[in-house]
Amino acid sequence: MTRISTGGLIDRSKTLRFRFDGTNYSGRPGDTLASALLANGVRLMGRSFKYHRPRGVLSAGPEEPSALVELRSGARREPNIPAPVVELFHGLEASSQNRFPSLGFDLMAVNGLLAPLFSAGFYYKTFMWPASWWEKLYEPLIRHAAGLGRAATEDDPDSYDRAHLFCDVLVVGSGPAGLAAALAAGRRGARVVLCESGPLLGGRLLAEHTEIDGMPGPAWAAATEAALRDCPGVTILRRTTVAAVFDHGSYVAVERVADHKPVPDSHEPRQRVWRIVAKRCVLAAGAFERLATFGDNDRPGVMLAGAVRTYLNRYAVLPGRAPVVATSGDDGWRTVADCVRLGIGVAAIIDRRSEITSQQRQLAEASGAQLLLGGRIARVYGGTGLYGLDVEDAAGKRQFVSTELLAVAGGWNPAVQLACHLGGKPVWSEHTQAFVPGTLPPGMSVAGAARGTFGLAAALAEGSAAGAAAADGTGFAGSAPAVPRADDAATTPAPIWFLAGGRGKAFVDFQHDVTTADIAQAQQEGFVSVEHMKRYTTHGMATDQGKTGGVAGMAAMAALTGRSMAETGTTLHRPPYTPIAIGALAGHHRGKDFRPTRRTPAHDWAAEQGASFVETGPWLRAEWFTQPGERTWLQSCTREVNAVRGGVGVCDVSTLGKIEIVGPDAGAFLDFLYINTFSTLPVGRVRYGTMLREDGFVFDDGTTARLAPDRWVMTTTTANAPRVLQHMEFVHQVLRPDWRVAFVSVTDQWAQFAVAGPRARSVIAAVLDAGFDVSDAAFPFMAAGNFTSLGGVETRLFRISFSGEQAYEIGVPSAYGDALVRKIAAAGAVPYGLEALSVMRIEKGHPAGGELNGQTTAMDLGMGRMMSSKKDFIGRAMAQRPALRDPQRPALVGLKPVKAGDRLRAGAHLLPRTATHRIENDQGWISSVAFSPSLNSWIGLGLLANGPARHGEIIRTLDPVRGGNALAEVVSPCFIDPDGVRLRG
Amino acid sequence: MRIPCPHCGERGNDEFFYLGAAGLTRPAADAQPEAWHDYVYLRDNPAGKHSELWQHAHGCRRWLVVTRDTRTHAVFSAVDATP
Amino acid sequence: MEYSFVSLLREALRGHTGWRPAWRDAAPKPAYDAVIVGGGGHGLATAYYLAKEHGLTHIAVLEKSFIGSGNAGRNTTIIRSNYLLPGNERFYEKSMQLWEGLEQDLNYNAMVSQRGVLNLYHSDSQRDQYARRGNGMRLHGVDAELLDQAGVRKLYPWLDFANARFPIKGGLLQRRGGTARHDAVVWGYARAADRLGVDIIQNCEVTGIRIEGGAVQGVETTRGYIATNKAGLAVAGNTSRVAALAGLRLPIESHVLQAFVSEGIKPMVDGVITYGAGHFYISQSDKGGLVFGGDIDGYNSYAQRGSMPVVEDVLESGMALMPRLGRLRVLRQWGGIMDMSMDGSPIIDRTPVDGLYLNAGWCYGGFKATPASGWCFAHTIARDAPHFINSELRLDRFATGALLDERGAGATPNLH
Structure with missing residues (x-):
């Protein structure tokens, strides 16, 4: 066990049992999976992507590239989860991934021996011969070798939530700068939302040994949290990561509501996506320590020095015996100081510099370490776990140091990601020796380490100022905030540490196994732009998105090309900041609730x-x-x-769009919308109309009735109802605002039923209240009017027919729809559905969905003559274009199989009977089919080149995707009662 | 994006339906085919300030003329399309 | 150096010291026989085929940033030739045939992988539309299969068949469809064009097009004036801006389309699947990431980023189709700028300016078109006339009405 006996933010009174790769371990509340494994002496946690190198944990946060695990099991299995962000819970199960047969002995590690072949972009240069082997052999091998963890093989059983927040100031991160900002803004009365990724507020205060206002860092964080809770406008969201920035102050944050539990409580979502609209944002996301580049810098036991402090201070874990600290500046000395304070002997300290402060010298002495100024790491020993180093002093004298832990301090990269989501590129700061935020999203300011300000006192001051300024900007002015006091010495930012030489591969992307040699090869092959380099080597494209290694790779390229870091630049940061579960983004919209x-x-x-x-x-x-x-x-x-x-049937047609139109200019408005004229329609009559889009193609059709001189009701197709309304609103508000007309959708307000058949009139008479005359003389074909039914309920009646029979559509307010249809059925009408409706409309040759496909013209559908030449209407001009008037265009015909019993299918193509089956001979297609009981045959409607002139011709219907090949006769699209005797009966 | 509806206040762009460029004048009924071609098909499509038609479909259902920068998405103004 | 296993082995043995730049980083010369504006896949392919098929030797490709920095590197890598209208189908099938021989032709492994493209349908009318499309493909001699629900289940038994709001009823399958490694297509064409003498000039933005007497004389660039009598624009996303330099106004709007990639996982999705009841398409890269996308955001934009409503819409469809995706995580999301044409189909044609050629309007479909786009554009430039294969991708079709409106959505780019 490597648990330190005192300290840490863990609860030593409780024990949590968990399993990793089938072995039982125990940890404490407050642990992460990584800290608990380290406390149990487990250092080997994963394997890398390409070479299957054994890997330990490098970091203590979401930037972790190496210690990725499959968390949970069964339907809840989650691949690629960084062990340092997994809060330990009782019963946790995790497994290592991307290894065979086991983590300790991975046969795929043979890839490491083949590494010379697996150089950058090797796959672009081979696997090309023979061509057919790519899909058959090479690619399946690559696909199976690639990938990391395994997805669950069952549906995700958990639910996800979405919520919205509006605030004045969003503060991202609860480290010293974020807490100070939130407090400054909150105390001014602004509505503040403070988001913290972890379970506790405090950020690096939980990981470092600090003092603010006379309190230890964690205590100050807790006190500040209490103070924030006293501010009425402040909302604190823990376990909530701000993941993306969108335009106009829109932010997306993911709250991991139940990920720290074995399963969510009943009715609890696993995660919740917050859409936050903020007038101002203070980005205080901190910084990521970057890896240093040297041979075998990836061995389990090599860790970031700041992460070592996190494990020491927050989790009370010493990640390895006899630590060695290697640092390029002052920062690594904090790790030395923590070791000294905790009584941990340090084996060696390597400082890149030749000069250090006297305090640092004292520390070195107190730690008992050998001090190597200007030294370097010459060799790393240990495959599955570090056991020693060859270190060199400035004079080049080499010696072996026995150690299990190498803490490397190579400087920090500000967490600039969110500052870049709207396209602002980070800029290189020579002073900070890092990329810092450039052009910020409107409303955003940056404070603390995210801005490259690494000192505690400075971060507190910046945070306070940024929070106050953000509140000021939203109308919450106030006096200057009291800045929390810390007395840390200013530190000098450390340069990027690029240690040439040494043995073994020097990695700049641990997860994707990108080495300095790969960067060099990319440069040699001309992939010099950082974007090319990234794409060619896959550097920075793994699940950690290069948070620790990204800048190291760019530094390698800068060194190779002799350009400065500013000239070399950096790749773009895209959302999300850290990966987001797909289920969370989908929210409740899945299954039947899609x-x-x-x-x-x-x-x-x-x-x-x-x-x-x-x-x-x-x-x-x-x-x-x-x-x-x-x-x-x-x-x-x-x-x-x-x-x-x-006889008679009843069909529910309530889904058709219904739009009520009123006003003195309604007639003119309809004339403008439809190709035919409506203004002349008498009150009490209904007319069929067709609408075009402005490009001259058919948009929609339906009937419109005039119920009063200035009141009309239009029906649209079910599919187009919303778009027709929108189109009408456009026409009125944008094109013809002077017309006095108003309209509203009443689709949901009216239930409507088609009653059709030779006995329809008797059913209607039985359904209406007594005293109405619906005889043919009183209410002829295409009549419309107001009646009552069900004892005084307002009722609209239209004598229109889609089926070709004597027919009515009868409408009542929706609340009475159920009662009405029961009364209609009781009067003897047989329920019929969409299929029967479709059969009858095809028998009558009425165009519907298959024909109104947005590609047909009024002429194509046999309605050319409806187009009025006396008025302007939408689509009139563009319908005159030559290709729309071409007589060879496919136009509506009826089709009847030559051989009785042959089945036609919609989607079949039409070719001349003897033509070869090639696209050159394609003349059209079948748009709708039905089995016509009246004709005892399958029939179809189709669009056939010059079709109306070809009635009587036998053509071929070809349906190769379903094996169909039948001859059909071209006939009139109206198969039944062409003179319309029945519907007028 | 957030669009400041002059009737309803600032709302998320998911409440709106976008049509395209504003300020196009529908030609007279007897205009030449070229004028119709221009109106229906040709667009300036600028990288920069763009006046465009949005409908507040899930709000007041008014058509709006929104002036916006297509490079930055910054919204300069939003007024009702009916003068 | 010819790429092969042998050359790889040789380099492996000598520490990879022999590799040379895949293409020269050329500086502009004063004049060229032809200048291609735009160093994406289309522009580089055009230059390659101009040199290879038409014997032009003095060709420059001008790229304002680094090659492949636009949509060539931002797409979802799908290749297919499953179009409804003959004018499109013959073009995309030409592209598919070029894809099938691309690696050997270029001596570059672009990982063209024909693992199948499956378009799902969820209603009888959708089935009939796909049947019409599939039958058309078969008449073109292209492979197409109409699957019923059982056929889809056989390929992807784990899609949501049990609890779907819009049940899967079947799908149209093109087995020859699949994916290709997008960046490798760019680099492969660049390297092959370079080997034929084409100058690839990066960080060279065209700022003006010099026209005299109605004919192109040359282009102004940030790296000086370049004389040429043939200039081809292959700058989809920015077509309107560049064409405006020649005084052209086009039937194009620029819209943002978002794409997504998940973390890498072991093989899960073998081919390409498109959802028929929402905007969603997905495949899995050889590296293991799920690559997916959906609808355009729907408003004019030159900013390479989208908005949250579309993110949600895409992932809702993903979860509706594949409920086991829930715990996988989106790693990266980005936007590209699409040339949305007014009928949803591309344009490869001459323009009213002599010597100025247009390759534009790719909507979502640009990546899969890369080889044929280059091939046809090269022909159109070299012969000053379109090839039969791009003969319907005309600029004047909006005036004549001979549109290629696959969806029947009309002159509303955001509905295509």
């Missing part, structure tokens, strides 16, 4: 009648009503058609 479901007022009635429902856009509509003894949908559908044609 999209809302619209049901008509007659839905329950239809279900009682045995309806089979089908999704049509957001609606559920009855396709057919299965009766006892019916085994196929076609039997049900055919019975329904026969019931209508031989």
Whole structure:
């Protein structure tokens, strides 16, 4: 055990049991998986992507490139989870990944021996011969070798939530700068949201030995948290990572509500995505310590010096015996100081510099370490765990040091990611020796280490000032805030540490196994731009997105090309800051709740009648009503058609769009919308109309009735209802604002039913309240009017027919729809569904979805003559373009199989009977088909080149994707009652 | 993005439907085909300030003319499309 | 140096000291026979085919940033030739055939991987539309299979068949469809063009197009004036801006399209799947990341970033289709700028300015088109006339009405 006996922010009174790779371990509340494994002496935690190098934990945060595990099991298995961010819970299960057969003995590590072949971009240069082997052999091998962890093989059982927040000041990060900013803004009365990724507020204060206002760092953080809770406008979100910045002060944060538990509590989401709209944002996300580049810098036991302090101070874990500290500046000395304070003997201290302070000399003495100024690491020993180093002093004298832990301090990179999401490029700061935020998103300011300000006192001052300024900017002025006091000495930022030489590979991307040699090769091959270098070597593209190694790679390229870091530049940071679960972003929208479901007022009635429902856009509509003894949908559908044609049926048409239009200019408005004229329509009449888009193609069709001189009601197709309304609003508000007209969708307000068949009139008469005359003389074909039914309920009646039979559409307010349809059915109407409706409209040759596909013109659909030449209307001009008037365009025809019993299928193509089956001979397609009980045959509607002139011709219908090849006769699209005797009956 | 609806206040862009460039004048019924081609198809598509039509579809349902920078998404103004 | 296993082995044995730049970082010369503006996949492919098929030797490709910095490196890497309209289908099938021989032709492994593209359908009418499309493909001699639900289950048994709001009823499968490694396509064409003498000039932005007497004389650039009588624009995303330098106004809007990649995982999604009840398409790269995308954001934009509503929309569709994605994580999200044409199909044509050629309007479809786009554009430039294969991708089709509107959405770019 390497647990330090005192200190740390862990609860030593409780024990948590967990498993890693099948072995049982125990840890403490407050531990992470990484700290608990280290406390149990486990240093080997993962394998790398390409060479399967054994890896330990490098860091103590989300930047971790190496210690990635599969967390949990079964349906909750999560691959690639960095062990340092996993809060330990009782019963936690984790496994290492990307190894075979085991973490300790990984056969795939043979890749390391083949490393000379697996150089940067090697796959672009080979695997090309023979060509067919790529899919068969090479690629499957590569795919199986690639990837990291395994996804769950079951559906995610957890739920996810979404929520919104609006605030004046968003503070990202609760380290010293963030806490100071939140307090300054909160005390001014601003609405503040403070987001902290971890479970505790404090950031690096939890990891370092510090003192603020006379209190230890963690105590000050807790006191500040209490002070923030006293500010009424402050919201604190723990375990919440601000992941992305969008335009206009929009931020996205992910709250890990239940990831620290074995499973979420009942009714608790696993995670919640917050959409935060903030007037100002203070980015205080801190910094990431960067790795130093030397041979075998990836061995388990080589760690970032700041991470070592986190494990020492926060988790009370010594990650390895007899630590060696290697530092390029002052920062590593803090690790030495912590070791001294905790009584941990340091084996050696290597400082890049030749001069150090007297305090540092005293520390070195107190630590008992050998001090090597101007020294370097010459060799790293230990495959699956560090056991020693060859170190060299300035004179080049080499010696072996026995150690299990090398703490490397190579400087820090500000966490600039969020500052870059709107395209602002980080800029190189010579003073800071790091990339710092450049052009910021509007409303954002940066404070503390995220800005390259690494001292504690300075970070507190910057945070206070930024918080106060942000509050000022949103109207919460106040006097200068009291800045919390800390007495740390200013430190000199350390340069990037690039140690040439040494044995073994020097990695600049641990996870993707990108080495300095790969960078050199990329440079040699011309991939010099950092973006090219990144894409060619995959440097910085792993799950950690180069948070520790990114700048090291750029420094390597800068060294190779002799350019400065500023000239070399950096790649772009894209959202998210750290990976976000797909389920969290989808929220509740999955399964049946993917999209809302619209049901008509007659839905329950239809279900009682045995309806089979089908999704049509957001609606559920009855396709057919299965009766006892019916085994196929076609039997049900055919019975329904026969019931209508031989008697009377009722069909729910409530889903059709209904738009009520009022005003003195409504007639002119309709004339402008439709190709045909409506202004001349008498009150009490209804007319069929077709609308074009402005580009001259058919947009929608339907009927519009004039109920009063200035009141009209329009119906649209179900599919286009929202778009037609939007189009009308555009036409009125943008093109014709002077017209006095108003309109509103009433689709949801009215239930409407088609009642069709030779006995339709008697059913309507029975349904309406007594005293109405619906005789043919009083209410002829294409009449419309207001009636009452169900004892005084307002009722609209339209004598229109889609089926070709004597037919009505009857509408009542939605609340009465259920009652009305029951009354209609009781009067003898047989329920019929969408399929029967479709069969009958195809028998009559009415265009619908298959024909109104946005690619057809009014002429194509046989409605060319409806286009008025006396008025302007939407689409009129563009419909005159030559290609839209070409007589060779496919136009609407009916199709009937030559051989009785042959089945036509929609989607089949039409070719001349004897032509070869090639695209040059393609003349059209079948748009709709039905089995017509009336004709006892399959029939179809299609669009055929010059079709109306080809009635009587036999053509071939070709459906290779379903094996269809039948001859059909071109006929009129109206198969039944072409003179319309029935519908006028 | 956030769009300041002059009727409803600032709202997320998911409440709006976008059509395209504003300020196009629909030609007269008897205009030449070229004028119609220009109106229906040709666009300036500037990288910079752009006046465009948005409808507050999940709000007041008014069509708005929003002036916005297509490079930065900064919104300069949003007014009702009906003068 | 010819790339092969042998050369790789040789270099491995001598510490990779022999590799040379994949292409020369050329400086501009005063004049060229042809100048291609835009160093993306299309521009580089155009230069390659101009040199290879038409024997032009003095060619420059001008790129304002680094090659492949635009949409060539931002797409979801899908290749397919499953179009409805003959004018598109013959073009994309030409592209597919070029993809199939690309690596041997370029001596560069672009990882063209024909693991199948499956378009799901969720209703009878969608099935019939796919049947119409698939039948058209078959008449072109292109592979297409219409699967029923059982057929889809056989390929992807773990899609949501049980609890879907819009149940999967089947799919249109093109087995020859798949993916290619996008950056490698850029580098492969660059290297191959360079080997034929093409000058690839990076960090060279075109700032003006000199026209006299209605004909192109040359281009002004940030690296000086370059004389040429043939200038081809292959700058999708920025077409309107560059064409405006020649006084052209085009049927194009620039829109942002977002794309996403997940963390790397072991093989899960074999081919390409597109959802039919929402905007979502997904594949898995050879490296293990799930690569996916959805609809454009829907407003004019030159900023290479999208907005949150579309992010949510894409991932909602993803979860509706594949509920086991829930615990996998989005690693990176970005935006590219699309030339959205007014009918949703591209333009490869001459322009009203003599010697100025246009390759534009790629909407979502630019990556898969790369080889044929270059091939046809090269032909159009070299012969001053389109090839039959791009004969319907005309600029004047908006005036004549001979549109290529696959979706029937009309002159509204954000509905294509």
